[in-house]
Amino acid sequence: MNITLCTLFERNYHFGVAALANSLIAAGYTGELWVGYRGALPGWIVDSPAFDRVTGRLQAAPGLVLCMLELDTPLHFTYYKPTFIREMLEKHAPQSDVVAYIDPDIVVKCDWPALTGWFTEDGISLAEDVNWCFPARHPKRLLWARFFEPHGATPRRGLDRYYNAGFIAVSRAHLEFLDLWRRLCDLVVAYNEHAKELKAGGSAALFHSTDQDALNFALTVCEAPLNTAGPEAMDFAPGGYYLSHAVGSVKPWHGGHIRQALRGMPPSAASKWYYHFANAPIKAYSDGELAKRQLSLKIAAAIGRVYKRA
Structure with missing residues (x-):
């Protein structure tokens, strides 16, 4: 199974990209990490003798290449994830069976063979969020269904968990899921009047976690198998060993x-x-x-x- 990894960053989130890349090197991953960015690249990239300005490739370690892609989109990057993953599968890494997106405020704690057990060619891989308990007939889920129904998106299954959008792996078999997620993100952006922030309104708002809410509704509309881990997989609860996710507006850097x-x-x-x-x-x-x-x-x-x- 061919697996490609990607992330997105702008401004000082490049510090997170460096840590993510270092964690992948420590895990034993070999291959490419595609890095979509907006704005200027940091000195640790452009001043490196291993950086090729023509191709945008940085040989970060003997086994890891960072592939820099400058992006021109007005969207907050949180809404751009489904488009970026699809571009990976169709354009930048067409040999891939699975593309895994990882936010730049995440690091990998386990070795690469352990992480690959999360990926399959028939499913979508996810980790539960901080507030992971979200019953199938939760009031907000019912409101979402009413909102999206006129747009042709109707739930086909009930889910009792809420998943974090910072890590998601999608197999080539489910390109239509990426189209669905992107379309729902567009509807959420329009509803929130072209939201520029990750969060919108208070916790009771119809779409507070924006793209993540769109993701979780999309998962009820599609019927792809879900490869899921609990909140401990991102250090939201004790006992995890896969990833560590620095959520919130204040980042470690x-x-x-x-x-x-x-x-x-x-x-x-x-x-x-x-x-x-x-x-x-x-x-x-x-x-x-x-x-x-x-x-x-x-x-x-x-x-x-x-x-x-x-």
Whole structure:
């Protein structure tokens, strides 16, 4: 089975791309990581002697090549995921049986052979979200069904779990699912008046988690087999060993760990895993800057052991 990996970033999320790539190298993955981007590329890419400006390829390690793709879309990247995955399957990696999209605020904790057990040629691979319990007849699901019905999208199955859109692997057999997800995203964008943010309105809003809500409704409309793991697979619950996902607007590379800890918010497991992979073999920081950040993280973790918001 041929598996291709991809991600999307803009602005300072390049720090996350570096950590993701380093985690894949540590996991033993060999192949390409396709990186769609908007804006300027960071110095750790363009100043690397291994970067080919003509092809946009960076030989990050003997077994891993980063393939940079400049994108021209007005959409928030969270809505662009289904289009990007489909472009991988049809244009950039036509040899692939499965394309896995991974957000740049995720790192891989397990070895590559363990992760490949998640992928199949007949299914869609997903992990449950922070708030994963979402019954099939939850009030919001009923409202979604009423909203999408006039647009020809009717649920064919009930699901009791809510899945995170930061990691999704889609096999070539389910290209139509990507079209469905993209179409539902377009409807959500229109409903939210061309939303520019990841979240829209409060938790009670019809579409608060935007593309992720569209994804979860699309999963009830299609009948593809779902290869799923629980919330622990992204470190949203204890006991996971696959991925670590730094959710929220404040990312590990934003720093301020001590300040956050003094507010009762100590470093998350995902922040700790981020720094585990932040700077080797790809170096996104100077050694001095990384040492300062790691010291800040340790102090913040110590504060968190004695003071935590209730």
